[in-house]
Amino acid sequence: MADTEKSAKEATPSRLVHLKIRRQDAADKPDSKRWEEFKVPYLPNMNVISALQQVQKFPKTTDGKEVAPVCWEAVCLEEVCGACSMVINGRVRQACSALVDQLAPNGEPITIEPMSKFPVVRDLVVDRARMFNDLKRVKAWIDLDGTHELGPGPRESQEQQQERYPLSRCMTCGCCLEACPQVNDSSNFIGPAAINQVRLFNMHPSGAMHKNQRLDALMAEGGVADCGKAQNCVEVCPKEIPLVDSISVVARDTTKRLLFGWLLK
């Protein structure tokens, strides 16, 4: 993506972007938690990642201290890879689409914190391993051995594709888990993203063959029943996935399985 250094120098130094960043040196150093403030030159169309790139190049705090560069994750810079989730001005979102003009039209300080529901690795980087493990737990895949000379797959109606496609847009960014009140230290609620995957794969003609295994994974402790229907997840999902619908569908299916599962044994 664009390298902003050159234009940074050309920009009028009068306008600065003020960042308040939550830092932590390592997972096992909770004592290093602190706020640090930085001011970087404003650029047209700047987003939080381009502001953080400036901090990375010249890591000097507003009180003149040279510090280690701030760590963060970002890859695609176009809101599709899911890497750059952060809590910005108190709201979890993708940093690459968080525009400075909209966050701080009059140069207000922008606060940036790591997501709180995942272990901090360093500064704004968190460890989202639980999300990938949950994909395994709910078998978020189609069972297929060998991929050669199989010919066209099963046909799928446009209606079904239009229902499945939005569910498949999940980029495991973790925003929904961050916003969900039921995901916390004292619960092991799996969270909306994995439940949505269960709905996605259970709808597929081949995926449906393992429907019950997926439901079983969500009937144990920390499963779909733990959702409190607060709907916070839907509000923050950058891909606008209908998570609450997915939760209702899966909850209905688990209930059915609970009631009639013995019939199928």
Place this chain on the structure above:
Amino acid sequence: MITETLHHDIVIVGAGVAGAWAAIEAYDAGIRNVAVVSKVHPLRSHSTAAQGGIAAPIGNVRVPPGGNAQTPLVPAATDGSADSPEKMVLDTIKSGDWLSDQDAVEILAFEAADTLFAYERMGTTFDRLPDGRIAQRRFAGHSAPRAAYAADRTGHALLITLYDQLLRRGITIYEEHYVVDLIWEDHTAAGLVVYNIADGTLRALASPTVVLATGGFAGIFAINSNALINTGDGPGLVYRSGLPLMDMEFVQFHPTGLYGHGVLISEACRAEGGYLRNAAGERFMVNYAPSAMELAPRDIVSRAEQAELDLGHGHGPDKQGLWLDLTHLGAHIIETRLPDIAEISRRLAGVDPLTQMVPIQPTAHYTMGGIPTDVNGQVLNERGEPALGLFAAGECACVSVHGANRLGANSLMEASVFGRRAGRSAARRASEIGIFAPSTTLFNQTLGAARERIQSRFYSDSKDGHHSAFALIAKLKNIMTTTCGILRNESSLAHGNAEMAALVNALPHIRVFDTSCIHNLELVRTFEAENMALVAEATLVSARARTESRGAHSRVDYPERSDKEWMKHLLVRRTPDGPAYTSRQVNIDLAKYPPIARKY
């Protein structure tokens, strides 16, 4: 720093479409100890950003009789007769401006359908026709509507499908591990050195087969549409080993990148009737392609834009901006047919395309060249002999399907088809070799050397004479954009070559200020800077050597294609006396595919 050696039968570097496929195929061929290394989590790989589609000549739709380029498509007969692999071969060779190797193109076209159906069976959410078959759309340069798609997020849909299959197979994934070095024993690949970004540990992975699938390197340009991680690490590793890189001068520039950012605004904006304007508001295409106007092919529009910018007709502080004007299209067309473009404009530029023009500029987009391989992914040296144990596939490789100019939607299929083939070849070699016992001293030495090199990167003395990777990378991109951009000539390239040589010499003086072993991105940028500089060097050398214009390589001082002299691939490698190049004839049957001029 802790060091250790781990053993695998196959190690694949990269977890984009090409790397993930290689892993699946290798595993399915019976090799269980397969490992994938990726410097970011696999799902963040750049493949996820691909938008428009993946090409396969299955002929599910067709243009109705008497229809033109705008007529809505209709479902075609189920016998697939509406399209054919032969047509796809011809389109690809034409777009590649007669630099594509025919054997590779034929494999691409003939294996595309099988690969597409594999995705379908694994659950990819492709758009559908009313009868439930996979829908297809038009793509510029394809003579039939050939691109299967999942809305405008085709790459994401494909990558997540493959990642799920990696999970299902329980394939070992070294996430956030950066490959620092290739290890060679008797001119045969023996493994890799990897740096764990999360905690700073350094490890050697011993393996008789290594597959490189590290993606493209358009990230060496100041404005590009690629992810931050597309830095040419695979080609850099190969080039450092003394092996050649091929066709490096061919870089595709896309005419509509978001100004100052580079993110892609898809071709659809022009197809739906968007205008391009210069700072004065003029539709400048009238001076370059008066009949096709904005609908001329990508490379022609990009060149016209560059010419306008060179005339000083751009806007913005650097005068490098142009305008994409959609305001005359009306809310209905913009919201229904261009929703993603509207979203990108609003979310990434804060501009409402209904009422405002979108600031754009041409953006480096795709790298046709890379690591030379045969059609089985086997990496080749400058004499065309195999570099045993080493395979490559996807955008980092050059088989060469795309020749001088990639056809849209072909690259996802190329990464898939040749990723599969590389995985199978690696599996064959791994089973032939059986038990692999490389020299332990070799591994200890390589690891030791890597560790020392890393340690020497940190400041031990004053800052004088040293610089940061960030500064060096910014300079590198600037050199590439100003001297080796869309329009090139001898004096710009001579200048670029000299500047890059100086920059390569400055590489040892990069120092890292951040001393943490945890997620030290400054150190990772330092590794990347080396690869970027070497890949940039190879690109500049090739661009200067090729004294003709072909496909994406446009020499103002040599405006014509010269088939007599230049229907050949250029291979650059490092020698003690600096970069040297050799050439290899294009593999093509000219009686079957007689060269014609690309005119629009």
